[in-house]
Amino acid sequence: MNWISNYVRPKINSxxxxxxxxxNLWSKCDSCGTMLFHRELKDAQNVCPxxxxxxxxxxxxxxxxxxxxxLFTEVEVPKPIVDPxxxxxxxxxxxxxxxxxxxxxxxxxxxxxxxxIQRTPFVLAGQNFKFMGGSMGMFVxxxxxxxANEAIARKCPLVIFTAAGGARMQEGILSLMQMPRTTVxxxxxxxxxxxxxxxxxxPTTGGVTASFAMLGDVHLAEPNALIGFAGARVxxxxxxxxxxxxxxRAEYLLDHGMIDRVVARKDIREELVTICRMLMRQSPxxxxxxxxxxxxxxxxxxxxxTDSDKGADGDSGKDKKG
Amino acid sequence: MANYLEFEKPLAEIEGKAxxxxxxxxxxSEMDVEKEAEALDQKxxxxxxxxxxxxxxxxxxxVARHPDRPHCKDYIKAxxxxxxxxxxxxxxxxxxxxxxxxxxxxxxxxVVIGHEKGHDTKSRIERNFGMARPEGYRKAIRLMxxxxxxxxxxxxxxxxxxAYPGRGAEERGQSEAIARSTEKCLNVKVPxxxxxxxxxxxxxxxxxAGANRLAMLEHAVYSVISPEGCASILWKDAGKMREAAEAxxxxxxxxxxxxVADQIIPEPVGGAxxxxxxxxxxxxAALEEMLTALDKKTPKELxxxxxxxxxxxxxxxxxx
Numbered sequence: 001m002n003w004i005s006n007y008v009r010p011k012i013n014s015x016x017x018x019x020x021x022x023x024n025l026w027s028k029c030d031s032c033g034t035m036l037f038h039r040e041l042k043d044a045q046n047v048c049p050x051x052x053x054x055x056x057x058x059x060x061x062x063x064x065x066x067x068x069x070x071l072f073t074e075v076e077v078p079k080p081i082v083d084p085x086x087x088x089x090x091x092x093x094x095x096x097x098x099x100x101x102x103x104x105x106x107x108x109x110x111x112x113x114x115x116x117i118q119r120t121p122f123v124l125a126g127q128n129f130k131f132m133g134g135s136m137g138m139f140v141x142x143x144x145x146x147x148a149n150e151a152i153a154r155k156c157p158l159v160i161f162t163a164a165g166g167a168r169m170q171e172g173i174l175s176l177m178q179m180p181r182t183t184v185x186x187x188x189x190x191x192x193x194x195x196x197x198x199x200x201x202x203p204t205t206g207g208v209t210a211s212f213a214m215l216g217d218v219h220l221a222e223p224n225a226l227i228g229f230a231g232a233r234v235x236x237x238x239x240x241x242x243x244x245x246x247x248x249r250a251e252y253l254l255d256h257g258m259i260d261r262v263v264a265r266k267d268i269r270e271e272l273v274t275i276c277r278m279l280m281r282q283s284p285x286x287x288x289x290x291x292x293x294x295x296x297x298x299x300x301x302x303x304x305x306t307d308s309d310k311g312a313d314g315d316s317g318k319d320k321k322g
Numbered sequence: 323m324a325n326y327l328e329f330e331k332p333l334a335e336i337e338g339k340a341x342x343x344x345x346x347x348x349x350x351s352e353m354d355v356e357k358e359a360e361a362l363d364q365k366x367x368x369x370x371x372x373x374x375x376x377x378x379x380x381x382x383x384x385v386a387r388h389p390d391r392p393h394c395k396d397y398i399k400a401x402x403x404x405x406x407x408x409x410x411x412x413x414x415x416x417x418x419x420x421x422x423x424x425x426x427x428x429x430x431x432x433v434v435i436g437h438e439k440g441h442d443t444k445s446r447i448e449r450n451f452g453m454a455r456p457e458g459y460r461k462a463i464r465l466m467x468x469x470x471x472x473x474x475x476x477x478x479x480x481x482x483x484x485a486y487p488g489r490g491a492e493e494r495g496q497s498e499a500i501a502r503s504t505e506k507c508l509n510v511k512v513p514x515x516x517x518x519x520x521x522x523x524x525x526x527x528x529x530x531a532g533a534n535r536l537a538m539l540e541h542a543v544y545s546v547i548s549p550e551g552c553a554s555i556l557w558k559d560a561g562k563m564r565e566a567a568e569a570x571x572x573x574x575x576x577x578x579x580x581x582v583a584d585q586i587i588p589e590p591v592g593g594a595x596x597x598x599x600x601x602x603x604x605x606x607a608a609l610e611e612m613l614t615a616l617d618k619k620t621p622k623e624l625x626x627x628x629x630x631x632x633x634x635x636x637x638x639x640x641x642x
Binding site for chain 2: 173
């Protein structure tokens with residue numbers, strides 16, 4: 001990172017034009033407290049350069065880093081019926097959804113996209129923890145079914161990045177029914193002979209863990225991600241003893257045989273390609289010619305070269321680029 | 323009736339009075355109280371009918387959890403012949419919260435699997451109050467595989483607060499076990515029929531309920547979270563469980579409207595706990611009906627119809 005451009009220049013700018021400077025240029029690492037410049041943090045995919053703490057990243061941001069040139073096509077998710085139960089707690093459920101839509105700029109808690117990673121076609125689905133805790137309701141169920149169908153149609157691997165507190169209570173039993181429903185969806189992918197890879201990110205708990213998230217051909221997890229069925233507080237209240245350090249963390253699950261690998265965010269791209277190309281009995285990927293997006297200008301030029309593979313276009317969805 | 327629920331207190335008073343009167347009459351043979359006692363009986367019967375006709379969702383939860391309701395073990399004993407329990411997950415342990423095995427139902431060999439809560443302190447502890455650990459779900463997977471291999475229909479009896487939230491359960495992969503059990507339900511090529519006989523608690527219930535046909539007892543509940551849990555998260559007050567129960571739409575009647583439950587099995591007036599035999603008989607009749615309806619289906623049809631049923635959930639019957 002260029003110290004002058006990243007640190008000194010903004011500082012000088014801020015002195016001269018204080019009004020124009022947004023105050024969110026710096027953020028603090030949740031774990032070590034280091035002040036981090038926003039661009040530096042963005043380039044590092046929201047991983048603290050100081051302590052390697054993996055912070056929240058939205059699916060859209062993640063996909064920009066994963067797909068070649070940051071280019072991907074969003075897969076349209078069929079809209080479910082809104083608020084089937086007319087659920088109301090302290091707020092009306094549709095109001096909660098609207099607030100989440102406004103703050104995230106997304107329709108619901110999952111984004112599905114197709115594109116290429118190192119010229120290997122993939123369907124990626126990512127859960128957005130910032131959208132009502134990533135909770136799985138009918139939209140997320142529809143998204144996974146759509147992602148599965150897309151992977152089958154394109155004959156490419158399906159990768160789901162999980163992040164959720166569990167099922168969306170406001171949809172009651174219909175959210176619970178997404179457990180079997182998503183199970184059917186991922187089994188269709190497996191039966192089509194295609195890899196289904198799960199990348200567990202912080203946090204993944206409850207009904208999401210107890211369905212599609214634990215049914216992958218390969219389970220990867222980001223470092224220190226919290227992964228479990230029941231919450232630690234509930235367990236402590238039940239068994240009336242405190243839990244060991246690192247309980248329900250990715251490394252703990254690795255030790256207990258529940259996941260295959262703990263992989264740093266920056267390495268996930270390579271891992272996915274390596275694993276899926278082997279599972280699909282394809283030749284090794286040619287490395288080094290295509291990077292994830294760095295900045296917008298290069299992203300566009302790199303991306304034009306990637307459309308050669310079959311079935312990459314002609315989709316109804318709109319192109320998104322980084 | 324030894325165990326009255328909170329909302330049954332007025333009923334308990336009337337029944338208590340009738341009982342007192344009769345006890346008095348027994349001591350003093352000159353007293354004729356029968357007429358008065360009968361009037362009280364009638365009053366109690368009317369009140370009982372009224373209470374159970376108008377059960378709120380939260381009261382239904384209480385009825386569904388009633389300790390005197392017939393449990394899995396009672397159904398197996400009364401409805402099946404030659405029940406041969408099979409044990410263990412072949413990996414770690416045998417989970418007593420889940421019972422299962424081979425049995426005959428009206429001569430038809432089947433595999434039965436269910437949650438067992440226990441009926442007294444000792445058996446409740448032994449059964450872990452019907453809260454299964456990963457071993458329970460893995461035992462169920464084994465039994466479903468067995469049924470699939472030999473073409474036997476599977477009957478599951480669901481009655482659990484939820485999967486057990488414990489350290490060991492987490493370490494041995496509670497979520498993976500539930501996910502695999504759900505997956506197994508959805509992939510067997512034999513008829514799979516589920517009956518929610520009491521509480522259908524979240525993932526712990528789903529693991530057994532990926533069925534061709536799902537029936538619920540009239541006062542059973544099936545929910546993504548307990549009303550208490552939901553209240554403490556969304557209302558920040560566990561005391562708001564009445565409101566949460568209402569909002570969650572967890573009763574058999576609501577679930578039938580939502581297209582999740584295929585049918586409702588009637589309970590005797592005053593709930594299953596007041597007449598277990600009649601309840602069990604109703605369940606037996608419904609079971610026979612459901613299995614017969616699935617008899618003629620090919621393995622492929624059973625599998626595809628079951629999957630389609632779950633893919634379609636949320637697209638119909640949302641009038642509620």
